[in-house]
Amino acid sequence: MTVFDRLFADSTLSQLQEKDARDPLAHKRAEFKLPEDAVYLDGNSLGALPLSVPARLARVAEEEWGSQLIRSWTANDSASVGAAAAQDWMNLPDRVAAKIAPLIGAQAHEVAVGDSTSVNIFKLLSAALHMAPPQRRVILTEADNFPTDLYMAQGLNALLGGRYELRTVPGAELEANLTDDVALTLLTEVDYRTGRKLDLASLTAKAHERGILTIWDLAHSAGAFPVDLNGTGADFAVGCGYKFLNGGPGAPSFMFVAERHHGSAPAFLSGWMGHADPFEMAREFSPAPGARRYVVGTPMVLSLSALDAALDVFADVDMAQLRAKSLSLTDTFIELMEPLAAQYPLTLMTPRNHVQRGSQVSYQHPQARAVMRQLIMRGILGDFRTPDILRFGFTPLYHSHADVWRAVQGIRKVLEGGETA
Template identity: 65%
Template sequence: MPYPDAAATHLTPAEDAVPADLLALDATDPLARTRDLFSLPDSVLYLDGNSLGALPAHVPDRVAQVVTREWGDQLIRSWTGDAAWMTLPDRVAARLAPLLGARPEQVAVSDSTSVNLFKLLSAALHLQDTASGGTRRVILTDADNFPTDLYVAQGLNALLRDRYELRRVPALDLAGAFGPDVAVLLATEVDYRTGERLDLPGLTRDAHAHGVLTVWDLAHSAGAFPLDLRAADVDFALGCGYKFLNGGPGAPSFVYVSERHLEGVPAFLSGWMGHAEPFEMAREYRPAAGARRFVVGTPGVLNLAALDAALEVFGDVDLHALRTKSLGLTDTFIRLMAPVAARHGLTLVTPLEHARRGSQVSYRHARAGELMTHLIRAGVIGDYRTPDILRFGFTPLYLSYADTYRAAQRTGAVLDAVLGAAQVQA
């Protein structure tokens, strides 16, 4: 191993020599206090919150309370007693709604992103089919959209006997691809590989001008920067709870439904928890009001409780300050990594323009997978995406400018050790 493992790694003199201007930014950071709300190991520089958010320090106690007192002592009484498990999905939705620019009744929390995408895409296609008389038969999507989004669309189309064409175009060509045959735009706001951010309000506006409904995947958006889905007039959206929302591995997903669709939108995964009166045990389905109809089965109380507790961190966070710090951290990392990138042939694929950037920085390199393995062993935890992407996520709630500096310094040292200090990759 050309660089020591994280457990044996202490800050080198270079890593500890944080420039005064960065220390000054940390000293005046309005979000500096939120770092103490998370449990982070001292031995790592964690740049993978865009894949799995760090553990909020109070979540273990909340989960322990659910397990030992609410489940252990109260047993089944917790569904309707003080713990009120039955309404937990609604309480989590209400806590999440401000981060989305939504009203509580527009949000439902349950299941996974893949399952929720199936729910929303099937609903959007049905609404469009009814409105257009069956003349719109195209699902328009980014050619490099996240694979599960493509798979769900393919599977749903197969269920519908291939009535639709899944038309994949480059992200930058989406705005010019709307036409009279397009039913739904299925798009992810922030590209999971490059961190490029699409113009959600602009594309939604263009879609509506052509009679197209929108389904947005916000997996890398929610909790990373302010969202205002109502102002953008988004039809449907979904996202996960375990990335920038820090809800834990496999945390529940969410759906968002525009107010104009709330009463008429069909829920084809029509389970009993989405019924208007679940305990009537009626033999005919009657949808609950609002987005609650998209809650299908019995709520997963443990993971909902973890997400509920995790969202408390955002209670008094200014999301605009969050975005400002995100851009500051990523700007700093890009600047500090510039000589490393030049030395070793890394190609920056994350946009420099702030409006087009999410909260991550990505580079291409032919040996990206191998390099990330070495970086993780050395305590810089980012991740690798095929075929050649080194990906570094920046969560402003628990990362500082000093962390960013040290991560860049250590990344340079690791790459020098693995590739050779003077080696430049073609």
């Protein structure tokens, strides 16, 4: 039996199916709409649809918007007609924040939901730069950070007259660059290309020892594994609603501001929905208590409602079990891919070490773009990322070990077919 035969032997599949039979999260898969003829490995870009969402969206559109109209904004408002009218859209961002908070180790009043991740990065950068001592002129980030993080820092720095230096260093050199001139770090915990996970706790502690504020981008963390912002003493964080939180395309982002900074982190995008009393229509901005002050304009009710319903999927999920399953899925994938990596020009980019791994696995391949095109045609839905990366995201809420097996089988067929030039 060759390694390939062993890899695809029925016994391998049945061992994986036995693992699936013991999976405490196996029942969660039934809460999602997933393609039957494909293996969806892109939940780190767009999470799959939770089945509860379409009915919620229909209700919001038909009843809350269609029938109740303007009355849906406010509950318990005597000017709106009757208790039946009370949908309380005004507080929807806060209700969604309260569902995200336990997933990231935060208190509900430390989380604001709305706008895009990019915009929330701008809010956090502007607040943190304002708080940092003026002699600290460096924004420290990774050379390979997600582009929008870099762009937002570049744009804000231009607005501030180029006062700051955006220092981009390789991940391995971050610690050595936590120097006295650094105002803040802007780091993404899990690298979107390689899946490498930084040590959020240790880097936060070391930054604090040197008087540096930290902003964490949790785009590929929130909902993928437990995050403990309060336990690690993080200052600020931001993340996407549409990846592992499954809130749908363009879902609102969340941002976190530690309670201890509420008195000193200004909301420079000071819109009326972050005012303590929006309908007072006061002339001066007076911030709402807690993180609500970072909600800028009218809440995006349709997308907030989708995210609100999607988050209920997590209500009975033990996040430690989620992490264990994520690691088991990525371990299985790496293991099954080993004979293929030995035979074809595939280079594993994702760390084998669990503490340094998010919930995705990536390989470099010289024809990565063509390989991914073929894979997608075969129903193995991963991502190509420039310049030469094959990226496979694993969502422990809905993937099984048998899915991993199917995916590797598809990858083998594409590589063997050689139609990748």
